[in-house]
Amino acid sequence: MLPETNNSTVSTRLSMKQLPAIRLSHVLLIVSFIALPVRGDVTAPSWNINGFGTLGIAHSDEDQADFTTGLLADEGAGYSDEWSLKVDSKVGVQLTANFSSKFKAVLQVVSEQRHDGSFDPLIEWANVSYDITPELTVRIGRTVQPSFMTSEYRKVGYANPTVRPPAEVYNLVPVTNSDGIDVSYQSRFNEVTNTLHLLFGKKTTDLPDGFEMESDDSFTLANTLEWRDTTLFAGYSQTDLTVDVLTPFFDGFRAFGPEGEYIADRFDLDDTTVRIVSVGGRYDPGTWFILGEWANNRSRSFVGEHRGWYVTGGVRIASLTPYLTFADQRAKGDLSHPGLPFPQAQPLNETLNLLLSQNTSDQSRIAVGARWDFAPSVALKVQYDRIDLRRGTRGVLSNTQPGFEGDEPVSVFSTTVDFVF
Numbered sequence: 001m002l003p004e005t006n007n008s009t010v011s012t013r014l015s016m017k018q019l020p021a022i023r024l025s026h027v028l029l030i031v032s033f034i035a036l037p038v039r040g041d042v043t044a045p046s047w048n049i050n051g052f053g054t055l056g057i058a059h060s061d062e063d064q065a066d067f068t069t070g071l072l073a074d075e076g077a078g079y080s081d082e083w084s085l086k087v088d089s090k091v092g093v094q095l096t097a098n099f100s101s102k103f104k105a106v107l108q109v110v111s112e113q114r115h116d117g118s119f120d121p122l123i124e125w126a127n128v129s130y131d132i133t134p135e136l137t138v139r140i141g142r143t144v145q146p147s148f149m150t151s152e153y154r155k156v157g158y159a160n161p162t163v164r165p166p167a168e169v170y171n172l173v174p175v176t177n178s179d180g181i182d183v184s185y186q187s188r189f190n191e192v193t194n195t196l197h198l199l200f201g202k203k204t205t206d207l208p209d210g211f212e213m214e215s216d217d218s219f220t221l222a223n224t225l226e227w228r229d230t231t232l233f234a235g236y237s238q239t240d241l242t243v244d245v246l247t248p249f250f251d252g253f254r255a256f257g258p259e260g261e262y263i264a265d266r267f268d269l270d271d272t273t274v275r276i277v278s279v280g281g282r283y284d285p286g287t288w289f290i291l292g293e294w295a296n297n298r299s300r301s302f303v304g305e306h307r308g309w310y311v312t313g314g315v316r317i318a319s320l321t322p323y324l325t326f327a328d329q330r331a332k333g334d335l336s337h338p339g340l341p342f343p344q345a346q347p348l349n350e351t352l353n354l355l356l357s358q359n360t361s362d363q364s365r366i367a368v369g370a371r372w373d374f375a376p377s378v379a380l381k382v383q384y385d386r387i388d389l390r391r392g393t394r395g396v397l398s399n400t401q402p403g404f405e406g407d408e409p410v411s412v413f414s415t416t417v418d419f420v421f
Contacts, residue, residue: 056088056416363395
């Protein structure tokens with residue numbers, strides 16, 4: 001369901017705070033402001049409500065780390081629970097108010113596992129949009145972060161051919177929305193449709209223990225070209241990222257003078273520019289499909305640089321769609337640093353190296369699965385993943401424990417029921 005585009009229909013062919021948190025009062029204020037110049041065109045709104053959900057269970061044979069669907073999840077399959085219902089399960093509801101043929105408002109609320117382990121619902125989208133021309137649309141509020149080819153529906157399991165979007169690419173940008181302004185321009189040339197997205201915004205994301213991750217001066221330029229059965233995508237994103245939980249730690253390095261300041265400036269995430277480049281493509285003539293993406297995330301920080309890609313192909317045999325995925329993520333940079341040559345700094349050095357190793361993802365993955373569309377708007381999926389970790393890193397795993405070594409393959413089994421309404 002619910003890609004936030006001019007065409008809000010999910011294609012079943014691809015069985016396939018600073019700005020504060022958006023509140024209803026903010027949305028209504030924006031609606032009133034935008035409605036002024038188009039008052040003559042605004043009528044009593046028509047309302048539409050849609051939704052999506054996933055009920056899933058996942059098992060991992062790695063008992064010293066968790067397999068989760070995102071970097072901001074609290075628990076997953078493996079260490080926390082051998083069999084976990086939290087990994088993939090979610091539900092979302094979207095309310096659309098159409099004030100006229102050109103003017104509408106969208107509110108989408110999603111309940112899924114958060115950093116504190118709860119499933120408290122959060123506002124995923126809350127924006128108003130106005131079609132300045134049939135081709136040019138402006139949205140103000142909380143909109144999707146269009147970093148990847150399937151960003152519009154990455155949370156909608158039913159719209160994805162596999163159990164979940166490949167973490168090797170999609171974990172590179174764990175934040176899925178932005179508060180600001182989004183401009184899209186859609187042009188058509190015979191059978192070719194080209195959609196250009198330009199996004200300016202910022203986002204504050206809650207972290208454990210009351211800390212926050214702030215993305216400021218965010219800018220995204222994304223382009224999608226569709227021709228018959230072919231889709232091509234390219235995107236560039238840039239943001240200034242700050243994670244305040246690390247400030248006291250790096251201030252400890254700065255207390256040692258210039259040498260410590262150099263290390264802190266090299267690895268801290270304090271108004272640090274992060275750049276993401278991504279390209280993707282899909283070919284889907286109906287009876288079979290193939291899609292893939294490549295992305296690069298780079299910053300001068302302890303996160304360093306990561307490159308990820310995946311390719312997924314499948315065949316549709318009546319209501320059954322078996323599929324196969326190959327994916328890889330590589331980290332560029334060292335897993336350790338000598339730190340400061342002072343005995344008093346040894347605890348800082350040890351923590352820095354732990355930070356470097358825990359935030360480096362290096363792995364390859366093969367997944368095989370099948371999708372069964374056994375009822376209208378409902379699909380059952382079963383998937384097996386074999387994850388081969390490299391250089392002793394955690395790969396896409398999280399919540400690693402002292403006994404984690406990362407030298408053995410990890411097997412993950414997942415099954416989900418996805419639905420839209």
